[in-house]
Amino acid sequence: MTAELVRGQNHPLCEIRLVIRVSAGVPVLAGATLGDENGTVQGSHWVAHPGAPALPGVEVSRQAATEHRLAVDLDALPEAVHRVDVFLALPAGAEGPRRFGAVAAPHTTVEGLDGTELACYTLTGLDSETAVLALELYRRQGAWKVRAMGQGYAAGLPALLADQGLREAADLAAHAHRASAHGPSTTLPTPPPPHDTTARTPHDTSATVPHDVCATTAYDTLAATPHETHEPGSQGTPASGTAGQTPSGGCGYDAQNPYDAHASGTAPPDPGGRVDYRHPGRPPHGTPPPPAPAADDRPAQPVAGDAAGWSMEERLYNQVWGMFEDLARTTAAYRSAVDFADSRLEKELDQALADPRDRLGAAGDAAREAAHARRTQLVDQARAVLDRDLAQLTAESEVVEPALPTAYARWDNPVWHGYCVPAEPPMALRLGDLHLPESVPLRIPLLVRLPLERGLWLDSGAGAADGFPDSAELRHLALEAAVAIAVRLLAVHPAGDFAVQIIDPAGAGAAAFGPLLRSGVLAAPPATGAAGLTELLERLTRRVDLVQMALRAGAPESLPADVDTARQLLIVHDFPHGFDDRAVTRLRYLADEGPGVGVHLLLVADREDAAAYGPLLDPLWRSLLRLTPVPDDHFADPWVGHAWTYEPSLVPAGSHIVHQVLTEVARARTQHR
DSSP states (O other), X not given: OOEEEOTTOEEEOOOSEEEEEEEEEEEEEEEEEEEOTTSOOOSGGGEEBTTBOEETTEEOOSSOEEEEEEEEEGGGSOTTOOEEEEEEEOOTTOSSOSSGGGSXXXXXXXXXXXXXXXXXXXXXXXXXXXXXXXXXXXXETTEEEEEEEEEEETTOHHHHHHHTTOTTHHHHHHHHHHHHHXXXXXXXXXXXXXXXOSOOOOSOOOOOOOOOOOOOSSSEEOOOSSSOOOOTTSTTSOBOOOTTOOOOSSSOOOSSOSSOTTOSSSOOOOSSSSOOXXXXXXXXXXXXXXXXXXXXXXXXXXXXXXXXXXXXXXXXXXXXXXXXXXXXXXXXXHHHHHHHHHHHHHHHHHHHTSSGGGSSSHHHHHHHHHHHHHHHHHHHHHHHHHHHHHHHHHHHHHHHGGGOOTTTSOTTSGGGGGOXXXXXXXXXXXXEEEEOGGGTTOOEEEEEESSOSSEEEEEOSGGGSTTOOOHHHHHHHHHHHHHHHHHHHHHHSOTTSEEEEEEOTTOTXXXXXXXXXXXXXXXXXXXXXXXXXHHHHHHHHHHHHHHHHHHHTTOGGGSOTTSOOSEEEEEEEEETTTOOHHHHHHHHHHHHHSGGGTEEEEEEEOGGGGGXXXXXXXXXXXXXXXXXXXXEEEEEOTTTOOEEEEEEOOOOTTOOHHHHHHHHHHHHHHHHO
């Protein structure tokens, strides 16, 4: 049974040699790009198009046509290739429609060599786009999957290729269009079956490219890199259909399940439906070598660090973000399936009640019961697929979480008990955890790259916790979360490379700042009162100005001796209490210019307290990454826009780990001096 995909949904591929069929209502150009572990196309030699139709492992049609057959041999791809993106484009300068919205929705099908349909996807919802990424084949945990993309580009093929990192995108697109207009009129024949039908192991494993964190006015959005998300239909930007819209085309509705290729009236065995977590060439720990190379007989087990990267730290970072992307997309598929089932139920109920004679009586009751039963069956089968994927991700999380280094680990991780001051700063820092309503027990670490490119804001207002009754307790929790972040930043940097400054105008945070004060890790006591606040802001503003001038002059060694070159974290508690207009202006300057020269802001504030400033402070709030002291669903992913619930990384009650860590940091600083 074919898996009928919706936008964003992925599906495992149980075959290595594939045929991808494309059907469109008008002639279109078809091609494919090969991407590395970061999704980047290394050059024109990694693009299959009518002017260069054959690459290792990929062959495409040589002319624009209404029907295409693309041949893909995943095992023949270069070892550095981790993604194959299939694209379509309307011919340039040809007589005919100028946008995909004016033609029938293109339909794609992934088949095995024997003609068995594995997955299909209809590209609905297109409008002004003239080029579109249709499907993506990608390698995850040693297994290949297909993903329904549907990302359209109003600026056409040049924008699509440029978005994948090709500098010569315009010239290559023009060459492809010229070749498609003059190529032979035949489409690609189906490749012959291989002599050796034994399944072969892919070359390598790779995690999905991680994405850093940025904010918007609606949500603090996790922004996609390198494919930045924009409004649909704008020039050179992805535009897509609506997830959950009922597809049309060759893969019609199946009453059993349009989303699970392994479900049918009698469910067959599912040898290829699960992700293979085995590290290539390495058996599970403690497993004796098999007597024969029948590696597929071994039980699949997740492996920590089973991702692309030069170091274990980088591999774990990439693996965490791969888990995040997988959870986002499998949840999107489940929600789309539920939406589809609901819309089908509504349609069937309308049809059952269309004839007034059938509204009452046994016939009407039977029709309604049958419609509800079909809806329940669809949802149950979609939930079974989601539960399968959640089980895989949970198993991976259970081996990844204990293997994380201190910068990525929760405070209750035993790795903190063996803490020692590092010689080099890490590549990222854990700020908390993310989860979705469908997967509450499964937490994905929220990792942000270091050095911080943006300041942080711990929201202590009532908006940070809907229904939280005690505002004083909420402010206390926000300050505790800020101190925990400050301790973590101090702990993961080498001795003398990071300093913490505090502004506490009314002295209300003295108790929470106690561990930092008693350990002696602060550069100076917290600044209190108007005079202390002004003096510290002036000193940090001077540091930013001097470092900027020294860097522009190319003479960083010319800084005055009293300028501390260590990175600085400025914690501002209870903003805007104690701030006048001049102090607010300086704070905004530090938020904008400080991160580039090593001065970072951590604001603990309720935005409502600053309402008197009106829109003057809007740029400040937008420039900061908003965090909350209690769980809150204010994050969104870049792929499907889920509202992710964020939970702060707090020290367990009664734990002495902060005291232990700060004592070690203070000792190392004393030796460093």
